[in-house]
Amino acid sequence: MPRTDLLPATDEGLARAAALLRAGQLVAFATETVYGLGADATDADAVAGIYAAKGRPSFNPLIVHVPDLAAAERVAVFDARARALAAAFWPGPLTLVLPLRDGAGIAPGVTAGLDTVAIRVPAPATARDLLARTRRPVAAPSANPSGRISPTRAAHVLEGLDGRIAAVLEGGDCPVGVESTILSLAGAPGDAPRLLRPGGIPREALEAHLGEVESGADAKATPTSPGQLLSHYAPRARLRLSAPRAEAGEVYLAFGPAPGGWTLSTAADPAEAAAALFQTLRDMDAAGIARIAVAPIPDAGLGLAINDRLRRAAAPRDPGDAEAD
Ligand code: TXA
Ligand code: MG
Structure with missing residues:
Protein backbone atom coordinates (compact mmCIF):
# COMPACT_ATOMS: atom_id res chain seq x y z
CA MET A 1 0.00 0.00 0.00
CA THR A 222 -20.53 -15.78 26.38
CA PRO A 223 -18.37 -17.71 25.59
CA THR A 224 -16.59 -14.91 23.75
CA SER A 225 -17.63 -12.41 26.44
CA PRO A 226 -17.11 -9.46 24.17
CA GLY A 227 -16.03 -6.39 26.04
CA GLN A 228 -14.62 -8.47 28.88
CA LEU A 229 -11.51 -9.72 27.14
CA LEU A 230 -8.26 -8.81 28.85
CA SER A 231 -7.05 -6.38 26.26
CA HIS A 232 -3.61 -4.93 26.57
CA TYR A 233 -3.10 -1.22 26.31
CA ALA A 234 0.51 -1.95 26.73
CA PRO A 235 3.31 0.54 27.08
CA ARG A 236 6.80 -0.96 27.02
CA ALA A 237 7.19 -0.10 30.70
CA ARG A 238 6.00 -2.44 33.45
CA LEU A 239 3.30 -0.96 35.66
CA ARG A 240 2.70 -1.44 39.38
CA LEU A 241 -0.69 -0.04 40.36
CA SER A 242 -2.09 1.67 43.48
CA ALA A 243 1.44 2.36 44.67
CA PRO A 244 1.86 4.81 47.56
CA ARG A 245 5.42 5.54 46.40
CA ALA A 246 8.08 4.39 43.95
CA GLU A 247 10.54 1.68 44.96
CA ALA A 248 14.11 1.36 43.73
CA GLY A 249 14.22 1.26 39.92
CA GLU A 250 10.70 2.68 39.50
CA VAL A 251 9.50 6.09 38.35
CA TYR A 252 6.41 7.41 40.10
CA LEU A 253 3.31 8.48 38.18
CA ALA A 254 1.29 10.67 40.53
CA PHE A 255 -2.36 11.65 40.66
CA GLY A 256 -1.96 15.13 42.12
CA PRO A 257 0.89 17.64 42.33
CA ALA A 258 4.33 16.23 41.44
CA PRO A 259 6.84 19.07 41.10
CA GLY A 260 9.52 17.98 38.63
CA GLY A 261 7.97 14.53 38.31
CA TRP A 262 5.26 12.75 36.35
CA THR A 263 1.57 13.19 37.08
CA LEU A 264 -1.70 12.34 35.36
CA SER A 265 -3.33 15.44 36.84
CA THR A 266 -1.85 18.08 39.12
CA ALA A 267 -5.37 18.87 40.33
CA ALA A 268 -6.16 15.16 40.92
CA ASP A 269 -9.03 15.59 38.46
CA PRO A 270 -10.12 12.25 36.92
CA ALA A 271 -11.30 13.85 33.66
CA GLU A 272 -7.96 15.62 33.22
CA ALA A 273 -6.16 12.37 34.07
CA ALA A 274 -8.19 10.40 31.52
CA ALA A 275 -7.37 12.94 28.80
CA ALA A 276 -3.66 12.65 29.68
CA LEU A 277 -3.44 8.89 30.32
CA PHE A 278 -2.42 7.41 26.95
CA GLN A 279 -0.20 10.37 26.00
CA THR A 280 1.58 10.12 29.36
CA LEU A 281 2.24 6.39 28.94
CA ARG A 282 3.65 7.12 25.48
CA ASP A 283 5.83 9.94 26.84
CA MET A 284 7.15 7.71 29.64
CA ASP A 285 8.01 5.03 27.06
CA ALA A 286 9.76 7.64 24.93
CA ALA A 287 11.74 8.70 28.01
CA GLY A 288 12.99 5.12 28.30
CA ILE A 289 11.33 4.44 31.65
CA ALA A 290 11.18 0.70 32.29
CA ARG A 291 9.14 0.48 35.50
CA ILE A 292 6.32 2.76 36.59
CA ALA A 293 4.65 2.86 40.00
CA VAL A 294 1.19 4.39 39.52
CA ALA A 295 -0.55 6.28 42.33
CA PRO A 296 -3.94 5.03 43.54
CA ILE A 297 -6.80 6.62 41.58
CA PRO A 298 -10.28 6.67 43.13
CA ASP A 299 -12.80 4.45 41.32
CA ALA A 300 -15.19 7.38 40.84
CA GLY A 301 -16.17 9.29 37.71
CA LEU A 302 -13.65 8.69 34.95
CA GLY A 303 -11.42 7.00 37.55
CA LEU A 304 -13.27 3.75 36.84
CA ALA A 305 -12.22 3.84 33.17
CA ILE A 306 -8.67 4.92 34.02
CA ASN A 307 -8.25 2.04 36.48
CA ASP A 308 -9.68 -0.41 33.94
CA ARG A 309 -7.14 0.71 31.29
CA LEU A 310 -4.29 0.69 33.82
CA ARG A 311 -5.15 -2.88 34.90
CA ARG A 312 -5.06 -3.96 31.26
CA ALA A 313 -1.77 -2.13 30.72
CA ALA A 314 -0.33 -3.91 33.78
CA ALA A 315 -1.59 -7.37 32.75
CA PRO A 316 0.82 -10.22 31.88
CA ARG A 317 2.37 -9.87 28.44
CA ASP A 318 2.94 -13.42 27.18
CA PRO A 319 1.79 -13.43 23.57
CA GLY A 320 -1.42 -15.39 23.19
CA ASP A 321 -2.33 -15.29 26.88
CA ALA A 322 -5.15 -12.87 26.29
CA GLU A 323 -7.06 -11.14 23.58
CA ALA A 324 -5.98 -7.71 22.53
CA ASP A 325 -7.63 -4.91 20.64
O1 TXA B 1 -14.36 5.08 22.15
C1 TXA B 1 -14.57 4.08 21.48
O2 TXA B 1 -15.49 3.30 21.71
C2 TXA B 1 -13.62 3.80 20.31
C3 TXA B 1 -13.77 4.95 19.33
C4 TXA B 1 -12.95 4.76 18.08
O3 TXA B 1 -15.13 5.13 19.02
N1 TXA B 1 -13.92 2.57 19.69
C5 TXA B 1 -13.67 1.38 20.28
O4 TXA B 1 -14.06 0.33 19.49
O5 TXA B 1 -13.15 1.24 21.37
P1 TXA B 1 -13.66 -1.16 19.67
O6 TXA B 1 -14.13 -1.81 18.42
O7 TXA B 1 -12.23 -1.32 20.03
O8 TXA B 1 -14.53 -1.60 20.88
C6 TXA B 1 -15.21 -2.75 20.73
C7 TXA B 1 -15.69 -3.19 22.05
C8 TXA B 1 -15.12 -4.55 22.29
O9 TXA B 1 -14.61 -4.67 23.60
C9 TXA B 1 -16.30 -5.45 22.06
O10 TXA B 1 -16.19 -6.56 22.84
C10 TXA B 1 -17.51 -4.57 22.40
O11 TXA B 1 -17.11 -3.30 21.98
N2 TXA B 1 -18.65 -4.97 21.57
C11 TXA B 1 -18.85 -4.74 20.27
N3 TXA B 1 -19.98 -5.29 19.84
C12 TXA B 1 -20.54 -5.90 20.90
C13 TXA B 1 -21.72 -6.66 21.10
N4 TXA B 1 -22.57 -6.91 20.11
N5 TXA B 1 -21.96 -7.14 22.34
C14 TXA B 1 -21.10 -6.87 23.35
N6 TXA B 1 -19.96 -6.16 23.23
C15 TXA B 1 -19.68 -5.69 22.01
MG1 MG C 1 -8.81 -0.54 21.27
Missing part, protein backbone atom coordinates in the same frame (compact mmCIF):
# COMPACT_ATOMS: atom_id res chain seq x y z
CA PRO A 2 1.25 3.53 -0.73
CA ARG A 3 1.93 5.86 2.17
CA THR A 4 -0.94 6.88 4.39
CA ASP A 5 -2.34 10.34 3.57
CA LEU A 6 -2.78 12.84 6.39
CA LEU A 7 -5.94 14.71 5.37
CA PRO A 8 -6.86 18.12 6.82
CA ALA A 9 -10.32 18.50 8.37
CA THR A 10 -11.39 20.80 5.54
CA ASP A 11 -14.28 20.39 3.12
CA GLU A 12 -11.86 18.81 0.65
CA GLY A 13 -10.25 16.54 3.25
CA LEU A 14 -13.63 15.36 4.50
CA ALA A 15 -14.85 14.69 0.96
CA ARG A 16 -11.73 12.66 0.23
CA ALA A 17 -12.03 10.69 3.51
CA ALA A 18 -15.69 9.89 2.81
CA ALA A 19 -14.89 8.81 -0.76
CA LEU A 20 -12.14 6.50 0.51
CA LEU A 21 -14.50 4.92 3.06
CA ARG A 22 -17.18 4.45 0.39
CA ALA A 23 -14.56 2.76 -1.79
CA GLY A 24 -13.81 0.20 0.93
CA GLN A 25 -10.60 1.82 2.19
CA LEU A 26 -9.54 2.30 5.82
CA VAL A 27 -9.58 5.85 7.19
CA ALA A 28 -8.68 6.83 10.75
CA PHE A 29 -10.59 9.75 12.25
CA ALA A 30 -10.74 11.56 15.59
CA THR A 31 -13.54 10.96 18.04
CA GLU A 32 -13.81 12.58 21.46
CA THR A 33 -12.39 9.38 23.01
CA VAL A 34 -9.59 8.07 20.79
CA TYR A 35 -8.88 7.94 17.05
CA GLY A 36 -10.95 5.23 15.37
CA LEU A 37 -9.87 3.09 12.43
CA GLY A 38 -12.93 3.36 10.21
CA ALA A 39 -14.25 1.05 7.52
CA ASP A 40 -17.62 0.76 5.78
CA ALA A 41 -19.50 -1.56 8.15
CA THR A 42 -21.56 -2.96 5.27
CA ASP A 43 -18.46 -4.06 3.31
CA ALA A 44 -17.11 -7.43 4.52
CA ASP A 45 -13.73 -6.94 2.81
CA ALA A 46 -13.27 -3.48 4.28
CA VAL A 47 -14.11 -4.83 7.74
CA ALA A 48 -11.64 -7.70 7.28
CA GLY A 49 -9.09 -5.01 6.43
CA ILE A 50 -9.48 -3.52 9.93
CA TYR A 51 -8.44 -6.81 11.52
CA ALA A 52 -5.53 -7.16 9.10
CA ALA A 53 -4.25 -3.60 9.58
CA LYS A 54 -4.41 -3.84 13.37
CA GLY A 55 -3.14 -7.41 13.53
CA ARG A 56 -6.17 -8.01 15.76
CA PRO A 57 -5.96 -11.68 16.72
CA SER A 58 -9.60 -12.65 16.83
CA PHE A 59 -12.96 -11.51 15.63
CA ASN A 60 -13.91 -9.38 18.59
CA PRO A 61 -17.00 -7.37 17.58
CA LEU A 62 -16.55 -3.73 16.57
CA ILE A 63 -18.43 -0.54 17.40
CA VAL A 64 -20.54 0.98 14.59
CA HIS A 65 -20.38 4.78 14.28
CA VAL A 66 -23.26 6.82 12.85
CA PRO A 67 -23.94 10.57 12.59
CA ASP A 68 -27.27 10.63 14.46
CA LEU A 69 -30.07 8.66 16.09
CA ALA A 70 -31.99 8.29 12.82
CA ALA A 71 -29.03 6.51 11.24
CA ALA A 72 -28.60 4.41 14.40
CA GLU A 73 -32.22 3.25 14.17
CA ARG A 74 -31.52 1.87 10.69
CA VAL A 75 -28.86 -0.41 12.22
CA ALA A 76 -30.24 -1.35 15.66
CA VAL A 77 -33.64 -1.80 17.28
CA PHE A 78 -34.32 0.95 19.84
CA ASP A 79 -36.94 0.80 22.56
CA ALA A 80 -38.05 3.77 24.68
CA ARG A 81 -35.22 3.30 27.18
CA ALA A 82 -32.57 3.20 24.43
CA ARG A 83 -34.04 6.33 22.82
CA ALA A 84 -33.97 8.13 26.16
CA LEU A 85 -30.29 7.22 26.64
CA ALA A 86 -29.48 8.39 23.13
CA ALA A 87 -31.29 11.66 23.80
CA ALA A 88 -29.37 12.16 27.06
CA PHE A 89 -25.86 11.11 26.00
CA TRP A 90 -25.51 11.38 22.21
CA PRO A 91 -23.51 12.70 20.60
CA GLY A 92 -20.99 11.50 23.17
CA PRO A 93 -18.87 8.66 24.52
CA LEU A 94 -21.66 6.14 25.19
CA THR A 95 -21.89 2.95 23.12
CA LEU A 96 -25.20 1.06 23.29
CA VAL A 97 -25.41 -2.68 22.63
CA LEU A 98 -28.83 -3.33 21.10
CA PRO A 99 -30.54 -5.95 18.95
CA LEU A 100 -29.24 -5.83 15.38
CA ARG A 101 -31.97 -4.74 12.97
CA ASP A 102 -32.89 -7.37 10.35
CA GLY A 103 -31.70 -6.36 6.92
CA ALA A 104 -29.39 -3.62 8.26
CA GLY A 105 -26.68 -4.98 5.97
CA ILE A 106 -23.95 -4.94 8.62
CA ALA A 107 -21.09 -7.31 7.68
CA PRO A 108 -20.92 -10.32 10.04
CA GLY A 109 -17.30 -9.45 10.86
CA VAL A 110 -18.59 -6.34 12.67
CA THR A 111 -20.83 -8.20 15.11
CA ALA A 112 -18.74 -11.41 15.22
CA GLY A 113 -21.94 -13.21 14.31
CA LEU A 114 -23.90 -11.97 17.37
CA ASP A 115 -27.51 -10.85 16.94
CA THR A 116 -26.64 -7.61 18.74
CA VAL A 117 -24.69 -4.57 17.62
CA ALA A 118 -22.66 -1.94 19.49
CA ILE A 119 -23.39 1.55 18.19
CA ARG A 120 -22.56 5.15 19.00
CA VAL A 121 -22.72 8.75 17.75
CA PRO A 122 -19.34 10.41 18.34
CA ALA A 123 -19.21 14.00 19.62
CA PRO A 124 -16.87 15.91 17.26
CA ALA A 125 -18.70 17.75 14.50
CA THR A 126 -15.96 16.68 12.09
CA ALA A 127 -16.54 13.00 12.87
CA ARG A 128 -20.29 13.36 12.38
CA ASP A 129 -19.75 15.31 9.18
CA LEU A 130 -17.52 12.50 7.89
CA LEU A 131 -20.13 9.88 8.84
CA ALA A 132 -22.95 11.86 7.23
CA ARG A 133 -20.95 12.26 4.01
CA THR A 134 -20.04 8.57 3.99
CA ARG A 135 -23.74 7.65 4.18
CA ARG A 136 -22.82 4.19 5.50
CA PRO A 137 -22.46 2.96 9.07
CA VAL A 138 -18.71 2.95 9.90
CA ALA A 139 -17.10 0.26 12.05
CA ALA A 140 -14.19 1.66 14.03
CA PRO A 141 -12.00 0.18 16.74
CA SER A 142 -9.17 2.25 18.15
CA ALA A 143 -6.62 3.07 15.42
CA ASN A 144 -3.62 1.32 16.97
CA PRO A 145 -1.86 -1.96 16.26
CA SER A 146 -3.43 -4.65 18.42
CA GLY A 147 -2.15 -4.65 21.98
CA ARG A 148 -0.64 -1.17 21.82
CA ILE A 149 -1.76 2.05 23.46
CA SER A 150 -4.82 3.67 21.86
CA PRO A 151 -4.09 6.84 19.84
CA THR A 152 -5.29 10.25 20.99
CA ARG A 153 -3.45 12.24 18.26
CA ALA A 154 -3.14 11.83 14.50
CA ALA A 155 0.63 11.39 14.93
CA HIS A 156 0.03 8.35 17.17
CA VAL A 157 -2.05 6.74 14.41
CA LEU A 158 0.75 7.25 11.91
CA GLU A 159 3.32 5.89 14.36
CA GLY A 160 1.42 2.62 14.47
CA LEU A 161 -0.31 2.25 11.12
CA ASP A 162 1.52 4.36 8.51
CA GLY A 163 1.45 2.52 5.19
CA ARG A 164 -1.22 0.07 6.37
CA ILE A 165 -4.27 2.35 5.97
CA ALA A 166 -5.34 4.77 3.26
CA ALA A 167 -5.63 7.96 5.32
CA VAL A 168 -5.86 9.73 8.64
CA LEU A 169 -8.26 12.65 8.92
CA GLU A 170 -6.58 15.23 11.17
CA GLY A 171 -8.76 15.98 14.18
CA GLY A 172 -6.49 17.33 16.87
CA ASP A 173 -6.19 15.86 20.36
CA CYS A 174 -9.03 13.66 21.66
CA PRO A 175 -10.49 15.51 24.66
CA VAL A 176 -11.86 12.54 26.63
CA GLY A 177 -8.83 10.29 26.14
CA VAL A 178 -10.32 6.90 27.08
CA GLU A 179 -12.70 4.82 24.97
CA SER A 180 -16.48 5.04 25.20
CA THR A 181 -18.55 3.47 27.95
CA ILE A 182 -20.28 0.34 26.62
CA LEU A 183 -23.76 -0.32 27.99
CA SER A 184 -25.77 -3.35 26.97
CA LEU A 185 -29.55 -3.09 26.71
CA ALA A 186 -29.70 -6.44 24.94
CA GLY A 187 -30.28 -8.69 27.94
CA ALA A 188 -33.48 -10.57 28.66
CA PRO A 189 -36.66 -8.46 29.03
CA GLY A 190 -36.70 -6.85 32.48
CA ASP A 191 -32.92 -7.18 32.93
CA ALA A 192 -31.05 -4.12 34.21
CA PRO A 193 -28.70 -2.49 31.70
CA ARG A 194 -25.16 -3.87 31.88
CA LEU A 195 -21.94 -1.89 31.93
CA LEU A 196 -19.65 -3.93 29.66
CA ARG A 197 -16.76 -1.45 29.63
CA PRO A 198 -16.25 1.67 31.76
CA GLY A 199 -15.35 4.67 29.63
CA GLY A 200 -15.94 8.31 28.85
CA ILE A 201 -19.46 8.53 30.34
CA PRO A 202 -19.12 7.95 34.10
CA ARG A 203 -21.13 5.13 35.62
CA GLU A 204 -22.66 7.67 38.04
CA ALA A 205 -24.14 9.62 35.11
CA LEU A 206 -25.75 6.46 33.74
CA GLU A 207 -27.10 5.53 37.16
CA ALA A 208 -28.55 9.00 37.66
CA HIS A 209 -30.45 8.40 34.46
CA LEU A 210 -31.32 4.70 34.73
CA GLY A 211 -31.21 3.72 38.37
CA GLU A 212 -29.45 0.41 38.80
CA VAL A 213 -26.75 -0.68 36.31
CA GLU A 214 -25.20 -4.17 36.48
CA SER A 215 -21.55 -4.87 35.68
CA GLY A 216 -19.93 -7.61 33.65
CA ALA A 217 -20.67 -9.57 30.51
CA ASP A 218 -24.11 -10.36 29.14
CA ALA A 219 -24.95 -13.99 29.87
CA LYS A 220 -25.89 -14.42 26.23
CA ALA A 221 -22.62 -12.92 25.01
